[in-house]
Amino acid sequence: NNLNYNDSNSKLIKHEARQQVQPQQPPRKKTPQEQQQEIQMMMAQYQHYLQYMEEQGNEEDPLSPQEFMEYMNYMKAGQEAGLSPEEIQTKYAQEMQAKAMQTPEMQEELKNNLPDLNAKYKDVAYSKVEDIPADILNIDKTMGCGIVKIPAGKFFMGSEQDENYEEDGEAPYRKVKISKPFYMDACEVTNAQYLQFWDAKKMKGKTEAEKYGWSFVFELLVSDEVNKEVHSAVQGAEWWIPIPGSDFRHPSGPDMSFNDKLNHPAIHIGWTDANKYCKWKGGRLPTESEWEYGCRGALEKQKFPWGNDRTPNLTDHGTFSMNIFTGEPYSKDNGKDGWNSTAIVGSYSPNGYGLYDMTGNVWEWTSDYWSPRPKIPPKGRRLVDPKGPKAGRDRVMKGGSYMCHPTTCRRYRCSGRSHAEPDSSTGNLGFRCVYDKNPDGDDDGEKTEL
Numbered sequence: 001n002n003l004n005y006n007d008s009n010s011k012l013i014k015h016e017a018r019q020q021v022q023p024q025q026p027p028r029k030k031t032p033q034e035q036q037q038e039i040q041m042m043m044a045q046y047q048h049y050l051q052y053m054e055e056q057g058n059e060e061d062p063l064s065p066q067e068f069m070e071y072m073n074y075m076k077a078g079q080e081a082g083l084s085p086e087e088i089q090t091k092y093a094q095e096m097q098a099k100a101m102q103t104p105e106m107q108e109e110l111k112n113n114l115p116d117l118n119a120k121y122k123d124v125a126y127s128k129v130e131d132i133p134a135d136i137l138n139i140d141k142t143m144g145c146g147i148v149k150i151p152a153g154k155f156f157m158g159s160e161q162d163e164n165y166e167e168d169g170e171a172p173y174r175k176v177k178i179s180k181p182f183y184m185d186a187c188e189v190t191n192a193q194y195l196q197f198w199d200a201k202k203m204k205g206k207t208e209a210e211k212y213g214w215s216f217v218f219e220l221l222v223s224d225e226v227n228k229e230v231h232s233a234v235q236g237a238e239w240w241i242p243i244p245g246s247d248f249r250h251p252s253g254p255d256m257s258f259n260d261k262l263n264h265p266a267i268h269i270g271w272t273d274a275n276k277y278c279k280w281k282g283g284r285l286p287t288e289s290e291w292e293y294g295c296r297g298a299l300e301k302q303k304f305p306w307g308n309d310r311t312p313n314l315t316d317h318g319t320f321s322m323n324i325f326t327g328e329p330y331s332k333d334n335g336k337d338g339w340n341s342t343a344i345v346g347s348y349s350p351n352g353y354g355l356y357d358m359t360g361n362v363w364e365w366t367s368d369y370w371s372p373r374p375k376i377p378p379k380g381r382r383l384v385d386p387k388g389p390k391a392g393r394d395r396v397m398k399g400g401s402y403m404c405h406p407t408t409c410r411r412y413r414c415s416g417r418s419h420a421e422p423d424s425s426t427g428n429l430g431f432r433c434v435y436d437k438n439p440d441g442d443d444d445g446e447k448t449e450l
Contacts (some may be wrong), residue, residue, distance in 0.1 A: 004341040012381035032376045036173075039373065042069055049426065068374055072191075073167040100266040114214055114244045115229050117254045124336060126250040128199040129192060132262065137192065143262040144193050145186035146348045148354040148437065149155045150294050152181050154300050154382065157292055158374060160271035160416035163303065169372040170415045175382040178293050183439070184286065185432035187345035187356040188265035188364065189277065191258045193250055195276045204291035206356050208270030209247040209425040215268045216426040217243040220333065221252045221341055240328035240426070251427060264342045265430040271395045273366045274431035279287075285367040288313040288396045288417070289386050290434060295399070295414035297351030303413045305351035305358050324361030324412050333402075341402055342428075359412045360431035362403065370394040370419035394419035401428035 046068045053062050063071065071092065078088035081159050126132050136142070156173040164170040198204065209215040219227065219239045232242050245254030248266045258264070271285075278284050286294070304321070306312060311319050320326070320337035327334035334340075338347065346356040366370075368388030377383045390395060396419055400412030411418055420429070 014164060014299065014430045032379065035376060040299050042072055045072070054065065063296045069447060073372065074357060077166045084193035114232065114242060117226065117229065118245050120218070121254045124194060124259065126259055127198045129284070136262065139263055141187070141344060141346050142192045144189060144190055145356055147183050147435065148186050150182050150184050150353055152178050153293070155293050155296055157289055157415070160414070161303060163410045163413065165411070167372060168417050169374045172376070174374060174377055176289055176386060177382045177384045178290065179385050182290060183435040183437070184294050186350070186354055188264055188430045188432050190345055191248060191266045192262040194277060196268070196278050199278070201280060207247055207273045207387060208423045209268040214242050214244040215246040216240045217246050217252055218341070218427055220330070221427065223253060223255055226253045226255055232251050246427070261342070263344050265345055267342065267362055267427050267430050268425040268431055269424045271365045278433035281433055282433040282439050286366055286388050288366045288368040288398065288436040291364065291366050291398050294353055294355055295351070297353045297355065299352065305355070305414065305441060306349070320435070322412060323347070323402045324400065326404055329405040329408050338401060341400070359414065361402055362428050363401045363418065364399045365431040366396045366398055368396040370396050388435065394421055397429065
């Protein structure tokens with residue numbers, strides 16, 4: 001849809017949002033009935049919006065119900081945060097522009113307008129695991145951190161805390177039961193692990209980033225030589241640069257390789273790429289509820305895998321327990337958390353289940369389709385092994401990344417969530433797998449090394 005924020009579309013939505021937002025009241029947990037009433041009211045407003053668009057004879061496509069609801073929630077959250085209507089409009093337009101840059105149509109257009117740099121730089125990246133010298137291959141965590149058993153159990157999914165994003169559908173807390181134990185990669189899939197799959201399944205040229213011919217890279221990680229040849233960026237998020245020749249083997253562009261980052265998480269991985277890998281390993285991508293249950297590590301209603309404090313002194317790399325953006329976003333990362341891009345997997349302390357990097361470092365794909373409206377169990381009941389909608393476009397991503405900063409993106413929490421289309425790839429997007437049975441056939445519950 002063509003979202004023009006100076007047109008009648010925007011004028012009516014602004015009016016509806018003002019009618020919806022009431023003076024500030026102390027936060028109170030909404031009942032399922034109240035949440036259902038809000039949805040019904042919003043759908044009535046949507047019908048009013050469609051009628052208005054028809055009466056105006058506007059030729060632009062109307063927003064879909066989901067887009068309308070997302071926008072209304074965004075307006076409401078922005079006004080509750082004290083932002084002016086103009087500030088909310090600007091922020092929303094920037095986020096929509098960034099999202100539009102991920103559509104297949106825009107990606108194809110960018111590909112046709114970006115310079116071809118592959119011929120300019122020699123490809124020195126390893127193309128198979130057998131090419132990697134033994135002393136490098138044997139470096140700790142190059143082939144991952146093993147697999148841990150996650151017990152069945154109950155937990156509160158979501159958040160009602162001060163850092164959550166209402167428009168993301170984090171709230172309210174929902175009682176959830178994970179009915180069966182499962183196994184989970186202790187850390188993200190590494191570059192070396194993904195290379196093994198890429199070679200074995202003859203995936204050269206077939207990952208999403210390779211098919212498109214480019215992927216988004218954080219500007220501070222792009223060489224000056226390549227940066228000056230690319231004249232495109234995401235409007236409102238100019239730190240994301242579409243770099244031709246970027247993929248998991250060339251994480252910062254065609255003039256650099258992943259050869260010295262084999263024990264870092266594989267990035268520039270689309271959902272389809274991650275799904276294929278997990279199936280090849282005999283596993284699958286986790287549901288959002290499985291991922292969040294694992295992230296919490298048996299802690300209840302805590303923001304992070306270790307508790308509520310973002311910066312406990314649990315790491316040799318500084319005063320942080322995860323890899324996020326430290327410094328002035330997004331002009332300089334001071335590296336206080338130990339890294340200014342991806343970190344070696346498992347660099348920080350594990351949680352109560354033995355899982356590493358569940359928050360920060362890279363976003364992680366889940367199997368669920370995205371919806372900003374969470375499933376709410378009946379009063380006094382629990383959801384059992386919940387999954388997302390049966391159909392949709394975007395898939396849910398969890399955990400935040402090294403690009404998250406407290407002033408720009410607080411989604412580096414267990415309940416934090418975002419979404420992207422399955423063929424999207426960026427320099428901060430990776431994954432890990434889960435398994436219904438231990439791939440090694442050992443069911444003793446101990447950590448299994450790969």
